Amino acid sequence: MVKKNACIFISGKGSNLENLIKKSREYSFPVNIKLVISNNKIAQGINFARINSIPFLIVNTKKRGFENLILKIIKKNKISLICLAGYMKIISEKFIREFGKQIINIHPSLLPKYKGLDTYNKILKNKEKKTGCTIHFVNKQLDGGKIINKKFFFLNKNESLETLKIKTQKLERLAYPEAIIKLYRDR
Ligand code: GAR
Secondary structure: OOOEEEEEEEOOOOHHHHHHHHHHOOOOOOEEEEEEEEOOOOOOOHHHHHHOOOOEEEOOOOOOOHHHHHHHHHHHOOOOEEEEOOOOOOOOHHHHHHHOOEEEEEEOOOOOOOOOOOHHHHHHHOOOOEEEEEEEEOOOOOOOOOEEEEEEEEOOOOOOHHHHHHHHHHHHHHHHHHHHHHHHHOO
C-alpha cells in the first residue's frame, strides 16, 4: 500500500499528534506523518515529533508571509493531507485555495454546536446532555466544513471541566484516525 504524506499542525500538548503517529505506523493506515508544524515554539507536542524523528517546523505567525513559507515546505515534502490537531490559528482562505488539497480539523464538540473557542465551558453552561468530538473539512467558515466523523457520549450530572475534557479527548483518539481511514476509503 502506498501511503500518502500528511502534515500535522499543532499549537499545544499534541496528544492527537502522538496518537496519529502511533496509528501511522500500522501497515494499513493510509498516511505517513511526514512533517509537523507548530505555531508555538514551546508546544509540548513538538517532543512527539522529536522522539519519533519526524521533521518539524516552528513558524512565527507574527511574521509576514508565514503562510507562504508553510506552503513552500509543504510542497517540497509532497504533502497531500493537512491535519489540524489543536492548531489554534485560523487558516486563511488564500492558504486553503493555494494548497488545493484536503485540510481537516478536529473540534471538541458535536458540530455544528459550539464552534470556536471555550467549547467545554459553553457545553457545561448550557447543561448539554450529550457531547463529543467532530472531524471536518476546513473551509473558509470557522468550524463549518463538511463533517467526516463524529463520536458522542452522555454527560453525567456532576460533570466538571476536567472530566469533560478527559472524556472528549479519549473519544478523539478513536475519531481522528477513523476519519482519516474514511477519507481514503471513500475515494
Ligand atoms: C483537542 O481536544 C482538539 O479537539 C482541540 O484542541 C485539543 C488539542 O489537544 N481543538 C480545538 O479546540 C480547535 N478549535 P492536543 O494538542 O492534545 O491534541
